[in-house]
Amino acid sequence: MALSDKMAQVTSRNAELAQGSIEGQAHTAVASYAVNVEHLNFFYGSKQALFDISVDFEETGVAALIGPSGCGKTTFLRVLNRMNDLVSNTRLEGRILVHGEDIYDSFTDVVELRKRVGMVFQQPNPFPKSIYENVAYGPRIHGLKNRRQLDEIVERSLKGGALWEEVKDRLHEPALSLSGGQQQRLCIARVLAVQPRILLMDEPTSAIDPIATQRIEDLIRELCVDYTIIIVTHNMQQAARISDHTGFFFQGRMIEWGETAQIFTNPRDQRTEDYVTGRFG
């Protein structure tokens, strides 16, 4: 049942993509959106970091954000789960809807938002606790105490993070004894344990060796059937390999947004072309 659902989802998505490319449009009206960003401006103090960004992210699939260092792509990502709230003296204009709700509304429950919009960081950051405790952390802080349910969630999440086979016999060993790539998959499993619908990934493979990177890329492709994935990456080949849509950021603006194939083979903007062909960045 679940499987056939997924299959149906994938097929319909492919159909959409095909239709989109035939019509030569970035996205078609049929898709329902997980995130809508409308005229976003973002400031650190008096310094503006993001300029008038409008973009919509579909319910499933991978969206990659590329661009040179300091172009605002990480800031943009952290706006989407309000992690920038932790930085003092920031200001935001515009509107961001996550599943139709304005997340910068004064009634927004930030805890609820961050449960729904999970985040994986550049450096794997497992807590200095056991593997089990890392994955159980999220459900625990949200009030789950039942040991059996926790065990189930930990197993399911570790399987979701493609780590279960490697760690099932040593769940109670320190998470920091894992390799860097395993730690990053553990961080993904830790996020999956709170059952988010959107995954934000901030250069998740930049601190990891190529083989581990490949595993995580495979995992991202598996997960994007069920989750909205928005990934910031420095690595253009990675964006080309794993994403369905790509946005090119430059100097705080989203210069171009479209299907990945179009961005890489037929960019509309000269700056995008210069960047993806390696002329700068």
Next chain:
Amino acid sequence: MRERHGKSRTKGQWRGAEIIGYWALRSSLIIALLILFLILYDIVSKGIGVINWEFITASPRSGMTEGGIYPAIIGTLYVTLITIAFAVPLGVAAAIYLNEYAVQGRFTRLVRMALRNLAGVPSIVFGLFGMAVFVKFFGFGPSLIAAGFTLGLLTLPVTVTASEEALATVPRAYREGAFALGATRWQVVRSVVLPRALPGILTGTILGLARAAGETAPILATGAAFFLPYLPSSLRSRFMALPYHLFIMSTQHHAISQVRPIAYGTALILVALVCMLNLVAVSLRRRYRRRVARGL
């Protein structure tokens, strides 16, 4: 920093000024250690003779020319416990607020500067402040609680500063990881930051307490007694304390030369007590380092 350049170079390569500088630095350390060693040797050699079971379990007798220092040991232990009860929760809570909750800016900078200055205020000033506030204003009278609170005030800046430093060493990545999972600020502090910072907090706090336990001036006017034939029975009782007893035995007693050995014995016990506290701090830090290395 600690590698010795002398090994890797031949004498010929040393410039004259560098050799002089090297020996100036090296002899400074030797002089400092020598002085410390002399003090310790003086105390131990002259104090060890009077120390026996009676000395640490009996009260002073015959006008404090005989007997032990039991009430002073117990008094110091009690007053230190009250200091802990007062300063540790308050100091740690203040540090948590300052490091985890307060918006960093001019106000927090000012608070930190004030704390650093407060840590340098002479202890007699704290003693007189304690007398005015706890003994008189709150009406505790000269008592264990007044002295304990006064010592608590004295250690508070150290406790807050040490705790804040320990909190600040917890990597930001842990906090962000927890926040991103939807943890509230208190949950982040409680389950991720505090467990990580606790050993550092304890170490810093114990070092602060060890200093407080040896202070004389703050307890002088707030509750320490010249001589009491009994142990303190409540928080409002006066008490004998090791540092004050030492002060009396070496400067205020009617037969100073006769009680000199007792004074040395008292000094030895006091130094031993402070060393013990420091050892606890050191072993805590070592255990913590091992735990960090194991990643739990």
